[in-house]
Amino acid sequence: MTNEAFSPSGKTYLLIHGAWHGAWCWDKVIPLVQARGHKAIAIDLPGHGRDLGRTSDIGLDDYVNEVVKAVEDQNGPVILVGHSMSGIVISQAAEKLGGKKIAALVYLDAFLPRDGESLFALVEATLKSLTPRSRKPGLVENLIISEDHKTNFVNPGMAAEIFYHDCSEEDREFALPRISKEPIAPLATPVRLTDDVYGKIPKYYILCTEGRDMDKTFLSTHVPCKKVYTLASSHSPFFSMPEKLVEILNAIQ
Known part of the structure; x- marks a missing residue:
């Protein structure tokens, strides 16, 4: 989805969805x-949204290349916004594209990596950062792995609670049927990042403090960010509080 009639002084945001989701999750955000x-x-990563033709053989490079292509199609610098899993994707894409093309990286309750880390490694580190008292059953406990171990999906009976507990019934009815399988390979692949490229691109973190998928407080400090914002929302503020989310995005230079 694009908007061609925008101010010459306006910014360009490329919105990248997280695991199991698609470009559809940004429908409220784009017009704002x-x-x-x-x-x-907003684009669909391979195997998601309208691109469900293949899933099990998709790798991290497939995700990254899709983002790189979308950025290169734009005139001028782009602000990359990655939700959840796509923190990994936008980080690797920024390394490939460089600071002249990427104005900023925005991690929306997302996985914020250092060089050599995979999403699975960050999940493990995040869970270790939680005390037994603060750790509550969430996403990890409700993942279902396919028999061939190439994809996973979220327990359908728990998805609304994990992702959308503060969202309207209308939003839940829109989102739940659209959740898809997620390839495992991109989640297990370490990123390759450098201080000279990735390290110099400004980073911002938006921490969703009421998320029931996983407490990401640890991730918000894992790599230095210019600023950490907080939203008292679920893991899906693009549904529950899009206006507040866009206020934050608008403030990022």
């Missing part, structure tokens, strides 16, 4: 960004 004179684009 556009209303502020900016350009907003």
